[in-house]
Amino acid sequence: MADTLAPIDFYFDFSSPYGYFASTQIEALAHDLKRSVHWHPVLLGPMFKAMGSAPLVQIPLKGEYSRHDMHRTARLHQIPFQLPSPFPVATVAAARIMLHLQQSDPQLAVRYAHRVFQAYYTQGMNISDANCALQLASDLGEDPTPIADAIATDAIKTLLRQSNEAALARGVFGSPFIIFDDEPFWGFDHFDIIRRWAATNTATSASAGGAA
Amino acid sequence: MADTLAPIDFYFDFSSPYGYFASTQIEALAHDLKRSVHWHPVLLGPMFKAMGSAPLVQIPLKGEYSRHDMHRTARLHQIPFQLPSPFPVATVAAARIMLHLQQSDPQLAVRYAHRVFQAYYTQGMNISDANCALQLASDLGEDPTPIADAIATDAIKTLLRQSNEAALARGVFGSPFIIFDDEPFWGFDHFDIIRRWAATNTATSASAGGAA
Numbered sequence: 001m002a003d004t005l006a007p008i009d010f011y012f013d014f015s016s017p018y019g020y021f022a023s024t025q026i027e028a029l030a031h032d033l034k035r036s037v038h039w040h041p042v043l044l045g046p047m048f049k050a051m052g053s054a055p056l057v058q059i060p061l062k063g064e065y066s067r068h069d070m071h072r073t074a075r076l077h078q079i080p081f082q083l084p085s086p087f088p089v090a091t092v093a094a095a096r097i098m099l100h101l102q103q104s105d106p107q108l109a110v111r112y113a114h115r116v117f118q119a120y121y122t123q124g125m126n127i128s129d130a131n132c133a134l135q136l137a138s139d140l141g142e143d144p145t146p147i148a149d150a151i152a153t154d155a156i157k158t159l160l161r162q163s164n165e166a167a168l169a170r171g172v173f174g175s176p177f178i179i180f181d182d183e184p185f186w187g188f189d190h191f192d193i194i195r196r197w198a199a200t201n202t203a204t205s206a207s208a209g210g211a212a
Numbered sequence: 213m214a215d216t217l218a219p220i221d222f223y224f225d226f227s228s229p230y231g232y233f234a235s236t237q238i239e240a241l242a243h244d245l246k247r248s249v250h251w252h253p254v255l256l257g258p259m260f261k262a263m264g265s266a267p268l269v270q271i272p273l274k275g276e277y278s279r280h281d282m283h284r285t286a287r288l289h290q291i292p293f294q295l296p297s298p299f300p301v302a303t304v305a306a307a308r309i310m311l312h313l314q315q316s317d318p319q320l321a322v323r324y325a326h327r328v329f330q331a332y333y334t335q336g337m338n339i340s341d342a343n344c345a346l347q348l349a350s351d352l353g354e355d356p357t358p359i360a361d362a363i364a365t366d367a368i369k370t371l372l373r374q375s376n377e378a379a380l381a382r383g384v385f386g387s388p389f390i391i392f393d394d395e396p397f398w399g400f401d402h403f404d405i406i407r408r409w410a411a412t413n414t415a416t417s418a419s420a421g422g423a424a
Contacts, residue, residue: 051272053265060263061385065396076408173273184277189401196288 007036009179011172013044014091014127017070017081018188020117022176024079029191033180033198039102039110041095042164044088047173055088073188080122089120089128092160096151097133099159101142111140219248221391223384225256226303226339229282229293230400232329234388236291241403245392245410251314251322253307254376256300259385267300285400292334301332301340304372308363309345311371313354323352 010026012019030037048054057063067083074081094116102109115136119125126132130151134144150156167177171184178185178194183201185194222238224231242249260266269275279295286293306328313321327348331337338344342363346356362368379389383396390397390406395413397406 047273051274053271053274059265061259061380061383062263062265065383065385065398068396069398072409076405076412168273171273171277173277184280186277186281187401189399189405192404193288193401197284200288 005035006181007038008033009038009040011040011042011167011175011177011179013042013175014094014113014116014120015088016044016175017083017121018073019175020081020121021073021077021079021188022178022191023113023117025077025188025191026176026178029194032195035180037110039098039106039113040163040167041091041098041113041160042167042172042175043091043095043160044175045090046164047168050168051173057087082121082124084120084124084126086126086128089126091128093130093133093151094127094136096156096160097137097147099163100147100150100156101137108140108142112137115139217247218393219250220245221250221252223252223254223379223387223389223391225254225387226306226325226328226332227300228256228387229295229333230285231387232293232333233285233289233291233400234390234403235325235329237289237400237403238388238390241406244407247392249322251310251318251325252375252379253303253310253325253372254379254384254387255303255307255372256387257302258376259380262380263385269299294333294336296332296336296338298338298340301338303340305342305345305363306339306348308368308372309349309359311375312359312362312368313349320352320354324349327351 008026008030010022012022014020026037044055053059056066070083071081073079098109098112098116101112116127116133119132119136120127125136127136130148134148137147138144170179172179174186176186176188178190180194180198181201183197185197220238220242222234224234226232238249256267265271268278271278282295283293285291310321310324310328313324328339328345331344331348332339337348339348342360346360349359350356382391384391386398388398388400390402392406392410393413395409397409
């Protein structure tokens with residue numbers, strides 16, 4: 001039965017601290033829920049545009065609070081974290097690389113995602129730089145040259161654009177954003193809520209297939 | 213020792229569903245933390261203005277999500293809830309009445325707050341109407357005539373404006389917003405985080421007095 005259940009859809013932007021926090025816990029969540037995870041790198045820019053919003057730290061009052069909350073959240077969950085500079089950054093290159101790797105080796109793509117988050121939030125590397133983003137693939141033993149070629153193709157550019165549009169069409173507007181059997185959850189602070197929701201909605205979970 | 217500890221500062225707008233949810237749980241939270249609660253009715257309008265933001269349900273994508281999340285949150289915590297119409301509404305009258313009652317009888321003011329939330333979110337009464345807001349004080353056995361006189365005075369108008377400005381100056385930008393020993397927490401979904409924070413910051417809690 002577990003094999004036929006839909007994976008958890010995990011949407012994140014590499015430039016989102018709460019997306020990073022979620023990336024360190026999503027596999028434990030999926031294990032508890034007996035699901036696999038489909039990782040979706042997205043770009044928050046078009047989502048902010050749709051909402052008439054802006055990156056969190058640039059918003060008066062909320063920005064100062066969120067900086068404080070990021071560090072507090074990291075301490076509470078014992079996640080290594082420093083707010084990088086520059087922040088936030090464009091994550092097109094890293095997202096394209098991840099989508100490219102996903103096509104041939106989804107597990108490698110996940111290891112790449114962890115490497116990108118780690119590089120940005122614990123080592124302060126500028127992941128918006130395409131050479132840096134390629135180097136992080138090299139760190140995993142991959143030859144960067146064919147990857148550099150791949151992410152320059154229209155095919156990958158289109159794939160990322162369509163992936164982002166599909167996310168928006170499903171109502172995804174932030175990072176992290178998790179869809180579990182068509183049920184949407186926004187925010188790292190909702191992980192416990194997801195567990196509670198799953199525990200009280202098992203009948204729905206067992207029959208739902210719309211999130212595939 | 214408990215007598216000298218600062219109360220929990222609880223900021224909310226009567227037109228905020230998450231503020232309502234918080235109002236049903238804040239006393240249990242305070243009991244767990246061995247604190248009292250200082251209730252602060254605020255107006256979100258000036259805060260949205262400061263952030264360049266808008267009421268939650270009016271924001272594309274996030275609005276639709278939040279409507280869904282409100283109902284889900286109410287079910288999860290078994291809180292009676294229906295989204296009223298009109299929503300959101302101006303809550304100046306109810307906030308002024310609460311501040312007026314608070315001056316002579318803080319416990320009565322808290323009972324008034326519960327009555328207002330209940331009227332709006334379980335009975336669909338239009339609490340933005342001053343006569344309705346006064347009727348809710350009558351429901352508690354209060355004579356509405358002197359209250360009507362009091363909330364028409366410059367003194368109460370100034371008190372609410374200054375109270376809102378003081379909240380903004382402390383970084384309050386949403387509802388519910390809780391300040392516990394100078395530590396700010398935004399959102400009903402942070403109640404468990406507050407408990408965890410309090411449990412791991414007892415040394416700070418015992419010595420802090422800045423939140424009084």
